Amino acid sequence: MGKHLVLVGGGHAHMTVMAKLGDYIHKGHRVTLINPSPYHYYSGMGPGALSRTYRPQDIRFHVAKLVQDRGAHFMQDRVIRIHAADCTLQLASGDMVNYDVVSFNTGSGISLEIPENSDRIIPVKPIINLLKGQKRIVQEVARHPLKLLVLGGGPAGTEIAGNLWGLMRNLEKSGEITLIAGSQLLKTLPSRVREMAAALLKKRGVEVVEGLHVDKISDGEALLSNGTRIDFDFAFASTGVTPSPIFRDSGLPTGPDGGLRVNSFLQAPAYPEIFGGGDCIYFQDRPLAKVGVYAVRQNPILYQNLFNALENLPLTPFHPQKDYLLILNMGDGAGIFGRGKLIFGGRLAFWIKDRIDRSFMREFQLCGEKNEPENLI
Template sequence: MPKLLLAGAGHAHMAVMAAIPQLRARGHQVTAIGPGHRHSYSGMGPGMLGGAYTPDEISFPVRNMIENRGGEFITGIVATINPRRNRVVLESGQEVPYDVLSCNLGSFVPDDILASGPDEPSFQSLASRNIFPVKPIEQLFWARQRIQELAQDRQVRIGVCGGGAASVEVAGNAWVAAMSGEGKGGIVQLFARGALLKTMPEKVRGLVRKTFRGRKIKIFEESPVLSVHNGSILLANGQSHTQDMIFLALGVKPSSVFRASGLEVSRDGGLLVNQFLQCPAHPDIFGGGDCITFSPQPLAKVGVYAVRQNPVLRHNLQAQLEGRPLEPFDPGGGYLLIFNLGGGYGILHKNGFAFGGRTAFRIKDYIDRKFIQKYAITRSLSTDD
């Protein structure tokens, strides 16, 4: 029985997981590897920080989704891939065989700005030192609890490192978390390397600035973060800002698995794939989401592309198992982008059109919940090939 292995049970694999009964009916075995029995949806993570959602509301029960459809789920973390032996090696040492492999291993927030040295405590447990990278998403739930705990005693000082979409959403929702309940509130500072949201139209940037002024969230533009210490942020200009909570939202890098495996990668370490989402040097390896670099054209690290890759991966993985022609992936045109700034307020942007308000948040909430509901069921979906 040909073996399809899904390394990662993330956004780009949702349609494949839904089609497990159909794949099994055609004589294929499906196995998925994931670090836990649930997979959190990154698009709703900041909303969890702000209190709009619970962890269960923003996550897929991937283990049940796979096992109830007839697949096998292995709890583990991928360490390397051995394409010569068609094996995926887990950190536990377990080796999992495959005939066709698809990777959706996600990305991580680089931690190279964390101070280290003989006078700095170990950063092994960042959460215990109130330092929270925006990934893994699950950490934002614990960050909310910690903010509210600190706010019981004092006005909590919150620093956000980064000037992109993730940092803006985290800053807005961290402020909401601090102001919720009966605590003493909080002060939020955002430190951007260059201009705030530098790739966004000025209207979007203006809406964010206006919202943050109303909340007294201070934006430091052209202020690169040199290092993060326990309880402080040191800027390249020598300024130091004391913080009770620090969030790291300095962009993401693809999983380090591919470079460690000797596979062909891009400069940032993403698995290089062709128009079929396939590794050219190893045709039985495919990938989607943040962990890949799409060689035909650059793609932003946004969830919309993982969602659009779903049907192509669904088709191509089965086609590769059966020796049939592959379909190319078309990234499509512009996409709708909505920032959740917390408190039921959002900013919507598409093709130069932008507005802010509660309607924008309600649109995002509807789209996100619909996506969760579409795939977070344990029966199969209709998937015609």
């Protein structure tokens, strides 16, 4: 008798599973995808979409159609509680879903506390927020120059600042862009990468503020740690990401960040029927940076291990690479390439990133996404 596999979240780490669902269904298993949207937007191309380098349909996967075309069930809903002892998921709609094997790829959210119903503070996760923010900017900049604020000096915040400059250039409009970088711009990256990013932003007129962070933010004003107040028209919040509190709230073993604690098989040790990948997990063997490359590399491992868990076969370990490739999209066709000691900037760096990203999209855009209208869903 077949079993029930539930995928919670249609993110990067589940793409291979969703594309090859026929392998599971052929064995008599049922598969359900639970996702809050019919689409998943690829984070690696989000900043580029902000600057209009890419269209919305260039960076999204129609995950609902992807799984339905392969015989699986799609539920547009959200898991609010995991009852692991009963192998049951409680959904926001009130529905309860039973599983034999479940895998989580629910991503992460911004750690900064943002006022509810704010229309001027834009969290960079989920990625669709960047496109909605771009739409607001395009509407408002037609009336007056804008003051744009970016909160967070990590790779995401740096890319957002560069691509906001690219958007303004694309629109042939002027505005002020300020990046509040925290203790240091790109502090976890090699000094050469930091220097190149800082120099490029300075050349473009982007003000980078180091040594300060945002203590509090409200619509139109940010309070910095030294008491300075900065007013803005729009603020993009990229102050570090944290997994959903659902794992901790459900009493599952978690890491210090609240992510689902998993072993080398991407499996929760205390609950062998629970798996996960991407930003929502805490890899107990070696804590991993919250970067998309790990989620992408977990794709084939999750595909194999979920299949093997359903079939009672041995599992395959995930071996994360130590020196992962990082390429920053700095906007307007410029990039910064870094892997180990090899670091360089310019158009070649962006060209390499663009080739890698488009290749990933071609592999999993299997539902005619590029021919869809630009509406944001």
